[in-house]
Amino acid sequence: MKNTTEHPEGTPVGRRVVLGLLGLGAVGVAAGPSLERAQSVLAATDPTGLTRLLPGGGAFRYYSVVSSVPARTERTYALTVDGLVERPAGYRLADLRAMPQRRIVRDVQCVTGWRVPDTPFEGVPLRHLLDAAGVRAEARAVRFTCFDGTYTESLTLEQARRDDVLVALRMQDATISHAHGGPVRLYVAPMYFYKSAKWLSGITVTSAVRPGYWERNGYDVDAWVGRSNGRDDEPTG
Numbered sequence: 001m002k003n004t005t006e007h008p009e010g011t012p013v014g015r016r017v018v019l020g021l022l023g024l025g026a027v028g029v030a031a032g033p034s035l036e037r038a039q040s041v042l043a044a045t046d047p048t049g050l051t052r053l054l055p056g057g058g059a060f061r062y063y064s065v066v067s068s069v070p071a072r073t074e075r076t077y078a079l080t081v082d083g084l085v086e087r088p089a090g091y092r093l094a095d096l097r098a099m100p101q102r103r104i105v106r107d108v109q110c111v112t113g114w115r116v117p118d119t120p121f122e123g124v125p126l127r128h129l130l131d132a133a134g135v136r137a138e139a140r141a142v143r144f145t146c147f148d149g150t151y152t153e154s155l156t157l158e159q160a161r162r163d164d165v166l167v168a169l170r171m172q173d174a175t176i177s178h179a180h181g182g183p184v185r186l187y188v189a190p191m192y193f194y195k196s197a198k199w200l201s202g203i204t205v206t207s208a209v210r211p212g213y214w215e216r217n218g219y220d221v222d223a224w225v226g227r228s229n230g231r232d233d234e235p236t237g
């Protein structure tokens, strides 16, 4: 499949993105300064990060396939690990924070083309949670579910055990905001950002890969940056 200009990811937030850009224009005119200054003003006043969608790139875009996601807190958040494991488990945020952490700094790359350079993520290597649960011999894959109630993702067991795949608790050296999928999101560093499921609430070990939300809509299940989704000819970096 070759790159297309229209992309289903944009559809659910299209109207809000337009409103965000209109809002930006208004601020730019009112304040009169450079675009950069308008951007920093907005970044300071916009808790969702939605209005940071600016021409020129370098900023995150907010994606959700549902219109709103209820927040989960220290008290209400739980992550379950189940499926083909010896010891199913449920973890609170404090449990996850007490586990070994790893920090990775890479470019974030959405399959639609935007990129955010050198973004730190920090969290528990997924492999640690899989080892703690005791993956059974017949297991081949991992399925991820989210407390937005809709989004799903998947990895092969081999991919899930890579050391650059995290159950992330921090992003950009801060706790992960609600808009970015906090308190816990998956982070799959070597793949397009759609693999990094936000609002992560379930990890289920399975006997085969079950394609995730966007993958059922035509995206590659193996989403290696620069080597999938019709990008195989393009230079990476």
Ligand SMILES: Nc1nc2c(c(=O)[nH]1)N[C@H]1C(S)=C(S)[C@@H](COP(=O)(O)O)O[C@H]1N2
Binding pocket: 009, 060, 061, 062, 063, 064, 065, 066, 110, 111, 146, 148, 151, 179, 180, 181, 193, 194, 195, 196, 197, 198, 199
């Ligand atoms: N639960 C959930 N996770 C998700 C998505 C989503 O819509 N819902 N979108 C994916 C896509 S396509 C991208 S590019 C990133 C966007 O992350 P951000 O909103 O923090 O920029 O989240 C990924 N994870």
Ligand SMILES: [Mo]
Binding pocket: 009, 063, 110, 111, 112, 193, 194
């Ligand atoms: Mo994306």
